[in-house]
Amino acid sequence: MNQTISFFSGFNVNDFWFLGEAALRTLWISALSVTIGTVLGGFFGWMLYEGRLWATLTLAPVLDIFRSVPLIIQLVLFYNFAPIVGLDLDPFGSGTVILTIYTAALVANVARGGIEAVGKPMRRAARSLGMSYWQDMRYVVLPIGGRAVFPAWVGVALGVMKDSALVSVLGYVELLKASQILITRTQEPFLILSIAGAFYFALSFPISRYAAQLEKRWAQ
Amino acid sequence: MIEISGLEKYFGALQVLKGIDLNVQKGEVLSVIGASGSGKSTLLYCINGLEPIQKGSVVVDGTDVHAKGTDINKLRQKLGMVFQQWNSFPHLTALENVALAPRIVKGKSKAEAKEIAEKQLKHVGLEDKLNVFPNALSGGQQQRLAIARALAMEPTYMLFDEATSALDPELVGEVLDTMRLLAEEGMTMICVTHEMGFARDVSDRVAFFHKGVMEEIGPPAQIFGQAESENTRKFLANVR
Amino acid sequence: MFDYNFHWRPVLKSLPDLLEAGLLTLQVAALSMIIGIVIGLALALIRLKLKGPLYWLATGWVELARNTPALFQLFFFGFGLGAFGVHLSPFLIVLAGLSFNCAGYLAENFRGGFQAVPDTQLRAARSLGMTSWQAYTRIIIPQVFKIVYHPVTNQMVWAVLMSSLGMLVGFRELSGETQFFASRTFRIFEYFAVTAIIYYVIVKIILVASRLLAMRLFRY
Ligand SMILES: Nc1ncnc2c1ncn2[C@@H]1O[C@H](COP(=O)(O)OP(=O)(O)OP(=O)(O)O)[C@@H](O)[C@H]1O
Numbered sequence: 001m002n003q004t005i006s007f008f009s010g011f012n013v014n015d016f017w018f019l020g021e022a023a024l025r026t027l028w029i030s031a032l033s034v035t036i037g038t039v040l041g042g043f044f045g046w047m048l049y050e051g052r053l054w055a056t057l058t059l060a061p062v063l064d065i066f067r068s069v070p071l072i073i074q075l076v077l078f079y080n081f082a083p084i085v086g087l088d089l090d091p092f093g094s095g096t097v098i099l100t101i102y103t104a105a106l107v108a109n110v111a112r113g114g115i116e117a118v119g120k121p122m123r124r125a126a127r128s129l130g131m132s133y134w135q136d137m138r139y140v141v142l143p144i145g146g147r148a149v150f151p152a153w154v155g156v157a158l159g160v161m162k163d164s165a166l167v168s169v170l171g172y173v174e175l176l177k178a179s180q181i182l183i184t185r186t187q188e189p190f191l192i193l194s195i196a197g198a199f200y201f202a203l204s205f206p207i208s209r210y211a212a213q214l215e216k217r218w219a220q
Numbered sequence: 221m222i223e224i225s226g227l228e229k230y231f232g233a234l235q236v237l238k239g240i241d242l243n244v245q246k247g248e249v250l251s252v253i254g255a256s257g258s259g260k261s262t263l264l265y266c267i268n269g270l271e272p273i274q275k276g277s278v279v280v281d282g283t284d285v286h287a288k289g290t291d292i293n294k295l296r297q298k299l300g301m302v303f304q305q306w307n308s309f310p311h312l313t314a315l316e317n318v319a320l321a322p323r324i325v326k327g328k329s330k331a332e333a334k335e336i337a338e339k340q341l342k343h344v345g346l347e348d349k350l351n352v353f354p355n356a357l358s359g360g361q362q363q364r365l366a367i368a369r370a371l372a373m374e375p376t377y378m379l380f381d382e383a384t385s386a387l388d389p390e391l392v393g394e395v396l397d398t399m400r401l402l403a404e405e406g407m408t409m410i411c412v413t414h415e416m417g418f419a420r421d422v423s424d425r426v427a428f429f430h431k432g433v434m435e436e437i438g439p440p441a442q443i444f445g446q447a448e449s450e451n452t453r454k455f456l457a458n459v460r
Numbered sequence: 461m462f463d464y465n466f467h468w469r470p471v472l473k474s475l476p477d478l479l480e481a482g483l484l485t486l487q488v489a490a491l492s493m494i495i496g497i498v499i500g501l502a503l504a505l506i507r508l509k510l511k512g513p514l515y516w517l518a519t520g521w522v523e524l525a526r527n528t529p530a531l532f533q534l535f536f537f538g539f540g541l542g543a544f545g546v547h548l549s550p551f552l553i554v555l556a557g558l559s560f561n562c563a564g565y566l567a568e569n570f571r572g573g574f575q576a577v578p579d580t581q582l583r584a585a586r587s588l589g590m591t592s593w594q595a596y597t598r599i600i601i602p603q604v605f606k607i608v609y610h611p612v613t614n615q616m617v618w619a620v621l622m623s624s625l626g627m628l629v630g631f632r633e634l635s636g637e638t639q640f641f642a643s644r645t646f647r648i649f650e651y652f653a654v655t656a657i658i659y660y661v662i663v664k665i666i667l668v669a670s671r672l673l674a675m676r677l678f679r680y
């Protein structure tokens with residue numbers, strides 16, 4: 001008994017709540033960014049697919065930038081850029097904006113792939129049944145293309161959840177930042193990192209497994 | 221000569237070959253027919269040691285295929301095999317497909333291997349496709365490429381496992397013609413086939429397999445004319 | 461609104477240092493890719509061919525690498541190992557973290573690559589008298605190599621982007637160097653903007669080089 005206490009000497013129940021709260025913040029900022037980013041990315045993907053010249057010339061290279069520059073650089077850059085243009089954003093706000101755009105840039109590719117996956121013959125068949133462009137999109141492209149790229153989208157979403165750890169550089173106390181703070185105080189790096197790692201793993205692993213299973217089932 | 225005696229083969233608990241006795245003489249063409257799942261492919265795999273066996277023996281020109289000390293890679297050079305799926309090597313040109321094994325297995329020089337490959341590709345009528353990659357060849361051409369690849373090892377025996385089953389109907393003829401040509405040249409062949417016309421016209425003997433047993437074997441006239449076994453007659457009535 | 465004065469001169473003055481740090485970024489990314497490819501290949505083959513403890517070890521590695529944040533993995537090789545008295549240099553922390561991560565992701569790519577080459581190719585090769593080694597090196601691996609070429613290129617890009625985490629563990633690759641200069645001069649935005657451009661260029665160079673190489677490597 002004594003031993004247990006001495007092992008946990010620096011780490012108490014309050015700290016556990018501290019980590020739990022931070023984990024909720026990780027969830028919150030990820031969920032928010034993934035949701036808005038997916039809607040935005042879906043729209044971008046559709047624009048890229050429709051392939052109007054201006055979309056290919058402007059949108060594609062801009063999205064490409066967000067995929068070719070480290071997220072951490074994007075975060076620092078935007079956080080320091082916002083006040084220059086008179087935006088008053090806290091770390092959470094800046095983090096959400098960048099994570100959202102980052103998600104959108106990744107989802108745009110996924111979404112375009114999804115629409116392409118449906119194939120011209122099937123869409124022509126849908127239109128020949130008298131469906132309008134939007135009916136075709138809603139009843140043919142969305143369900144079929146959506147299925148084709150659902151696993152890829154799950155990959156993006158989980159990736160953003162893990163990458164949200166980087167918002168800590170702006171001082172936002174999400175799970176990994178909270179762990180770091182506790183480690184400095186308690187000098188229990190192994191225990192605390194294990195708890196944080198277990199949280200990410202417990203969220204990411206089952207979901208990615210489930211997506212892989214769905215993919216297999218749908219492939220048949 | 222290929223001598224098979226008391227051959228038994230299991231996949232786990234499933235017995236696929238139930239004691240096969242069969243000899244194939246030099247120069248003979250044997251066709252093997254039978255329903256799907258009767259163990260025809262497995263028989264070929266056991267002959268060239270691609271599948272281990274549980275009982276009995278397969279002896280090729282005096283060498284026991286499944287004995288411990290046998291150099292199986294050396295023995296396989298005697299046993300050319302052509303599969304149902306035309307599995308040409310997609311990353312190599314037609315010429316390289318054929319020349320690779322003579323070079324790395326038999327140790328031929330590059331020039332020699334190239335010469336052999338050109339000769340065999342001509343043999344199967346692909347002399348104008350030397351530098352083409354398999355994805356630019358039709359199924360029939362790829363299957364002929366596979367035959368040339370096997371022939372380049374100068375085998376004594378050729379094993380064909382439903383060489384035409386995966387082909388579009390209009391491509392079957394060219395592959396069967398190539399096989400016919402080999403038979404006329406005196407190659408010893410075991411052909412698992414669903415092409416009854418080929419079995420009747422080309423083979424010296426036809427073997428009928430039924431549920432892991434060699435139910436009947438004899439000259440085509442016997443099998444297709446007055447089969448002794450009820451199962452043989454039933455099978456042939458159904459395929460026609 | 462725009463009362464911020466941009467000062468680019470200090471950035472330009474330290475540009476040579478930044479470019480040199482960019483080279484270090486490229487080196488650490490390339491090195492961890494080489495290590496990652498070797499280990500990833502081993503992990504993939506273990507997961508395909510073996511059972512028992514080795515299988516579980518390999519699976520554990522792959523799942524941990526894929527289901528926790530890269531930053532978490534870096535922290536683990538940093539203060540996590542510190543708990544056991546193992547203190548790695550910042551360079552080694554980044555190298556170990558990136559290698560661990562790349563190996564996990566690449567293992568899955570390789571596994572998919574091996575599964576995509578039909579069994580019949582091995583049978584055909586063996587039926588010609590090739591040894592198992594010859595069949596793998598001459599027939600199977602060249603085909604796997606082509607299948608995984610694109611994913612491996614993408615992973616190299618990820619490695620470059622991930623190496624930016626070095627700045628959080630005190631490694632002065634491109635991001636770390638940038639942060640060092642930025643905190644000295646307080647021209648944070650300017651420094652990180654230039655660094656973003658350098659990253660973008662590095663990524664583009666990798667992609668173009670990979671495409672040129674592919675044209676020479678793959679004839680079919
Ligand atoms: N690798 C394997 N593992 C387990 N069972 C197998 C394997 N290969 C074949 N079998 C089984 O062995 C039996 C015989 O298969 P085989 O392929 O020899 O039949 P076949 O006569 O060639 O049929 P087909 O005309 O369909 O090619 C079948 O029931 C099959 O399911």
Ligand SMILES: [Mg+2]
Nearest residue numbers: 260261262382
């Ligand atoms: Mg078969």
